[in-house]
Amino acid sequence: HLQRLLSRIKRDKEVCGNHMTRICVKLFIEKKESSVVRFMSDFNKLTVSDEKTDHVEQFLQYLYQAMNQDPVWQAANECQIEDAQLAIERYIMSRIYTHAMFPNGDGDIMRDQLFQEHIKKLSNVITPSHKDLRIPRMYQFECPWTAAQKEIYMINAYKTPKDKVKCVFRCATTIMNLLSMANEKAVPAADDFIPVIIFVIIKANPPCLLSTIQYIQSFYGNRIGGEEQYWWIQFCSAVEFIKNMDYNE
Amino acid sequence: MSSAKRPNGRASGPPVGGARNGPEGKSKQIKLVLLGESGVGKSSIALRFVRGEFNENGEATIGAAYLTKTINVQNSTAIKFDIWDTAGQERYHSLAPMYYRGAPAAVVVYDITSQTSFSRAQAWVKELTQQANSQIVIALVGNKADMASEGRVIPTEDGKEFASNNGLMFTEVSAKTGMNVDDVFTNLAAKIAAQSSPESNSTTVRPTNVERTEKGGCAC
Numbered sequence: 001h002l003q004r005l006l007s008r009i010k011r012d013k014e015v016c017g018n019h020m021t022r023i024c025v026k027l028f029i030e031k032k033e034s035s036v037v038r039f040m041s042d043f044n045k046l047t048v049s050d051e052k053t054d055h056v057e058q059f060l061q062y063l064y065q066a067m068n069q070d071p072v073w074q075a076a077n078e079c080q081i082e083d084a085q086l087a088i089e090r091y092i093m094s095r096i097y098t099h100a101m102f103p104n105g106d107g108d109i110m111r112d113q114l115f116q117e118h119i120k121k122l123s124n125v126i127t128p129s130h131k132d133l134r135i136p137r138m139y140q141f142e143c144p145w146t147a148a149q150k151e152i153y154m155i156n157a158y159k160t161p162k163d164k165v166k167c168v169f170r171c172a173t174t175i176m177n178l179l180s181m182a183n184e185k186a187v188p189a190a191d192d193f194i195p196v197i198i199f200v201i202i203k204a205n206p207p208c209l210l211s212t213i214q215y216i217q218s219f220y221g222n223r224i225g226g227e228e229q230y231w232w233i234q235f236c237s238a239v240e241f242i243k244n245m246d247y248n249e
Numbered sequence: 250m251s252s253a254k255r256p257n258g259r260a261s262g263p264p265v266g267g268a269r270n271g272p273e274g275k276s277k278q279i280k281l282v283l284l285g286e287s288g289v290g291k292s293s294i295a296l297r298f299v300r301g302e303f304n305e306n307g308e309a310t311i312g313a314a315y316l317t318k319t320i321n322v323q324n325s326t327a328i329k330f331d332i333w334d335t336a337g338q339e340r341y342h343s344l345a346p347m348y349y350r351g352a353p354a355a356v357v358v359y360d361i362t363s364q365t366s367f368s369r370a371q372a373w374v375k376e377l378t379q380q381a382n383s384q385i386v387i388a389l390v391g392n393k394a395d396m397a398s399e400g401r402v403i404p405t406e407d408g409k410e411f412a413s414n415n416g417l418m419f420t421e422v423s424a425k426t427g428m429n430v431d432d433v434f435t436n437l438a439a440k441i442a443a444q445s446s447p448e449s450n451s452t453t454v455r456p457t458n459v460e461r462t463e464k465g466g467c468a469c
Contacts, residue, residue, distance in 0.1 A: 132340060176314065180312060188314070189314050190291075190292070190333075190335050191287045191336050191337055193312070193314055194336040194338075194344075195336075226331065227315050230314070230331075241344055244343075
């Protein structure tokens with residue numbers, strides 16, 4: 001009982017700590033508001049995506065550096081600084097989100113809508129044993145993998161590319177967990193995973209998929225690595241496959 | 250191809266996934282893609298290499314899609330393999346380039362009891378030599394060698410010949426017994442280490458973004 005109480009207090013402490021960091025970040029950014037505004041107008045003028053990426057990167061580094069010199073942050077420990085940097089990135093990305101996500105404005109939005117329509121039509125004909133999937137019977141018990149669908153559907157709620165990739169990662173590990181529970185004899189691998197993620201994406205049909213992929217490739221593409229990169233590529237290739245699917249049963 | 254030099258090698262060692270033996274020497278991260286028809290046992294080979302067992306319910310690994318393992322090569326370099334499993338079904342073939350793009354190593358697997366899997370492996374090798382990174386090191390692997398006496402369809406010579414004609418490494422293995430599995434990866438690691446040791450830093454591990462120092466600390 002005491003232990004539970006203790007862990008609850010610990011969690012409360014964490015939440016409070018996080019919240020304080022966030023408030024401090026907010027105050028910090030308010031001081032920098034003029035440079036944020038300048039950054040945003042510069043950003044909106046840029047057209048080449050490389051330049052945009054560099055610009056964001058530079059501005060973030062500038063803010064991190066400025067934070068190091070700010071008296072409020074002198075006493076902060078590493079963990080707090082890390083949290084704060086994450087908060088700054090989230091804040092900045094949400095300020096430029098629309099422009100970064102849809103660099104071609106309505107064109108991008110239209111394209112996403114078309115793709116979503118396409119998936120909607122696929123969703124009417126798709127089944128786990130569809131010719132393009134052929135998910136083995138033993139894996140079909142968890143169908144339609146609702147937990148994974150929920151994860152991926154949330155992707156637009158996250159603003160930074162890092163958080164979006166984490167969302168994809170969670171969706172993928174959810175699927176792998178469900179698959180490994182369904183089959184006690186073998187460990188699921190790529191052969192088993194790909195058809196399921198395709199099915200999950202089609203059923204969840206999150207909006208703005210194509211723009212999301214472009215956004216992550218340009219703002220996170222060269223920082224992504226390891227296991228995160230693997231699941232990210234799995235996700236992209238599933239979307240690529242969906243692009244070319246037709247509506248035959 | 251002496252059979253079963255070290256049936257179980259160093260395998261049973263570290264538990265799941267990221268086994269870092271972290272020596273002080275330089276460590277290289279190498280992305281390795283597994284290609285081959287569905288059912289030839291690509292992921293079993295990787296699992297066997299990483300965990301040293303076949304299908305027995307040991308420590309739960311939730312998946313064999315992405316695995317890592319570090320091995321040491323003679324000249325104190327550590328090679329950390331990032332093993333990427335790919336879907337082998339023909340219908341997903343067109344997606345393969347997304348996986349092998351930029352990969353410095355590939356293992357192409359076939360099943361010695363299946364003619365079609367060997368033809369598919371040959372097609373993979375052709376595709377890799379034409380389209381992948383020109384520096385790529387490819388190992389051709391015939392799996393299910395434990396079934397040689399009952400069901401062999403592809404003679405060892407055929408595999409060997411195809412491999413030598415195309416400059417590949419070649420091994421027959423059994424993911425089930427563990428035979429030769431470690432050799433595939435140690436040989437690959439040795440070749441990669443040898444390839445990059447004459448100070449050709451072209452095989453950069455990964456562009457981890459080096460922090461760019463801020464230039465104009467504008468007035469604020």
